[in-house]
Amino acid sequence: MSKHYSALALARHALDPDLPWPRAWEKPTPKSSYDVVIVGGGGHGLATAYYLAKNHGITNVAVIERNYIGSGNVGRNTTLIRSNYMMGGNTAFFEHSLKLWEGLSHDLNFNCMVSQRGQIVLAVSPVQMDVFARRGNIMRLNGIDAELLDPGEVRKLLPYLDWSKDARWPIHGAIMQPRAGTVRHDAVAWGYARAASALGVHIIENCEVTGFVIDDGKVSGVETSQGRINAGKVGIAVAGHTSHVAKMAGLRLPIESHILQAFVTEPIKPIVDHVVSWGAELFYLSQSDKGGLVFGAHIDGFNTYTQRGQFNRIQTVAECAVSLMPFISRLRLLRHWGGIQDMTPDGSPFICRTEVKNLYLNGGWCYQGFKATPASGWTFSHTIANDQEHELVRDFGLDRFEKGRELDEFGLGNWTYKQ
Amino acid sequence: MMIPCPYCGDRDVSEFRYGGDATKQRPQHGTGDLKTWHDYYFLFDNPKGPHTEYWQHVLGCRRWFKLARNTATNEIGGVVS
Numbered sequence: 001m002s003k004h005y006s007a008l009a010l011a012r013h014a015l016d017p018d019l020p021w022p023r024a025w026e027k028p029t030p031k032s033s034y035d036v037v038i039v040g041g042g043g044h045g046l047a048t049a050y051y052l053a054k055n056h057g058i059t060n061v062a063v064i065e066r067n068y069i070g071s072g073n074v075g076r077n078t079t080l081i082r083s084n085y086m087m088g089g090n091t092a093f094f095e096h097s098l099k100l101w102e103g104l105s106h107d108l109n110f111n112c113m114v115s116q117r118g119q120i121v122l123a124v125s126p127v128q129m130d131v132f133a134r135r136g137n138i139m140r141l142n143g144i145d146a147e148l149l150d151p152g153e154v155r156k157l158l159p160y161l162d163w164s165k166d167a168r169w170p171i172h173g174a175i176m177q178p179r180a181g182t183v184r185h186d187a188v189a190w191g192y193a194r195a196a197s198a199l200g201v202h203i204i205e206n207c208e209v210t211g212f213v214i215d216d217g218k219v220s221g222v223e224t225s226q227g228r229i230n231a232g233k234v235g236i237a238v239a240g241h242t243s244h245v246a247k248m249a250g251l252r253l254p255i256e257s258h259i260l261q262a263f264v265t266e267p268i269k270p271i272v273d274h275v276v277s278w279g280a281e282l283f284y285l286s287q288s289d290k291g292g293l294v295f296g297a298h299i300d301g302f303n304t305y306t307q308r309g310q311f312n313r314i315q316t317v318a319e320c321a322v323s324l325m326p327f328i329s330r331l332r333l334l335r336h337w338g339g340i341q342d343m344t345p346d347g348s349p350f351i352c353r354t355e356v357k358n359l360y361l362n363g364g365w366c367y368q369g370f371k372a373t374p375a376s377g378w379t380f381s382h383t384i385a386n387d388q389e390h391e392l393v394r395d396f397g398l399d400r401f402e403k404g405r406e407l408d409e410f411g412l413g414n415w416t417y418k419q
Numbered sequence: 420m421m422i423p424c425p426y427c428g429d430r431d432v433s434e435f436r437y438g439g440d441a442t443k444q445r446p447q448h449g450t451g452d453l454k455t456w457h458d459y460y461f462l463f464d465n466p467k468g469p470h471t472e473y474w475q476h477v478l479g480c481r482r483w484f485k486l487a488r489n490t491a492t493n494e495i496g497g498v499v500s
């Protein structure tokens with residue numbers, strides 16, 4: 001039995017197939033009390049528990065997940081990571097996240113298959129190239145990699161796009177972040193769970209939090225489907241269910257829950273070597289290791305907690321794909337699925353204290369929570385351990401709308417997804 | 420999902436625009452209290468369950484109406500007058 005994964009361990013297990021691999025993380029019975037309870041065992045909850053133990057020495061921690069690890073958005077997203085942000089409150093946070101991704105497999109001793117294949121965002125008008133140039137300059141001033149590509153350079157990298165004269169959306173160039181890419185999302189959940197468990201964190205699956213124990217404005221535990229669990233501090237990291245769970249603590253939040261779908265085609269030979277995003281519509285794709293083209297797009301557009309997508313979104317996505325790459329018009333979509341995500345007025349998240357003492361919030365991730373996972377865990381664990389927001393998330397507060405400090409990365413105004 | 424437009428009958432959701440929670444009460448005109456406006460504009464109950472909401476038949480008769488729908492199942496309860 002090798003606890004540590006290595007080439008040597010692999011060889012040993014190959015030579016002796018009867019030797020069982022140890023289970024990746026323990027399945028403990030819940031204790032009656034923990035120093036910290038994290039509600040939600042997605043990427044953010046698990047990363048938070050891991051960094052609580054690793055960075056802050058707090059190991060008496062439970063992650064309480066109502067389903068199984070990896071069943072939420074951490075296992076449903078389109079696996080894209082990048083840090084091409086330009087607002088002050090975002091750049092340093094997302095760049096910190098990308099740096100953590102770069103060392104994550106070694107840190108966790110788990111191959112997360114971090115693939116920095118580069119993200120190329122296509123401009124479909126000269127004006128968009130100007131906007132990209134501005135973004136690229138701001139990124140570079142912040143020490144983030146960015147390259148502006150002219151159409152000739154894009155064509156060399158992406159010869160398979162529609163370069164014909166009568167293309168519906170002629171390509172005027174692109175902005176590229178070479179260090180962006182993809183990560184095997186399930187491995188992120190498993191890797192964090194295994195590493196946190198090794199440091200003593202209890203991961204409790206199939207246990208739903210149904211209420212909070214609050215006295216005098218201070219939380220002291222959670223009610224769960226397996227009984228009451230006392231806690232010194234409680235962190236909420238439940239992705240699309242933030243409003244629903246926070247309501248149990250009496251909080252009303254600037255969030256609506258929406259469904260986002262993802263799509264994958266039948267497998268084809270390797271052709272798409274990057275993450276390619278389109279400037280004409282929110283649409284992007286990459287090719288999975290199995291060969292399927294993975295498409296991402298807009299939310300369906302009305303609030304819902306059902307993980308069932310609407311047909312009209314499938315249609316739009318197919319139209320985008322064929323407009324960009326006409327040669328795939330006869331490919332079949334194999335699967336599509338949905339995940340529920342928090343939508344916030346300005347499209348930015350929350351990592352902060354709440355009006356309930358010792359209760360902390362991590363939510364509102366909109367489209368961007370997967371790439372944020374390592375930095376989210378890093379900063380949320382700090383916020384919980386110190387009862388004080390980490391400096392990287394000082395602009396992710398719940399009070400930013402009241403103060404006129406919206407973090408509106410695209411300069412589009414509030415609730416744009418509803419327009 | 421099919422949405423029952425009160426004028427056109429059941430039509431596909433793709434013909435409609437969603438208008439959000441219809442139970443919110445707009446503060447009185449002239450209310451100076453910013454907190455009241457903040458809560459009205461930014462905060463949502465966002466319930467998992469029954470919800471009354473606005474829809475507009477934007478690619479049809481363009482009528483606005485209120486609809487009862489369950490956000491946990493997408494089951495339509497019908498038009499609310």
Ligand SMILES: Cc1cc2nc3c(=O)[nH]c(=O)nc-3n(C[C@H](O)[C@H](O)[C@H](O)COP(=O)(O)OP(=O)(O)OC[C@H]3O[C@@H](n4cnc5c(N)ncnc54)[C@H](O)[C@@H]3O)c2cc1C
Pocket residue numbers: 039040041042043044045064065066067068070071072073074075076077078079080081207208209210237238239240241245260261262296337338339340341365366367368369370371372
């Ligand atoms: C289709 C799709 C594509 C996406 N693509 C990308 C992308 O390419 N790049 C990117 O950066 N982001 C992407 N995102 C967003 C990203 O996936 C999420 O923001 C992120 O995964 C959310 O954090 P999480 O991993 O902790 O969520 P989750 O994995 O959803 O974890 C939350 C957990 O909380 C649990 N929970 C809920 N209620 C309770 C309760 N009462 N008690 C106990 N547990 C509870 C849930 O079961 C769930 O497991 C995408 C999202 C979707 C849906």
Ligand SMILES: [Zn+2]
Pocket residue numbers: 424425426427428476479480481482
């Ligand atoms: Zn109508």
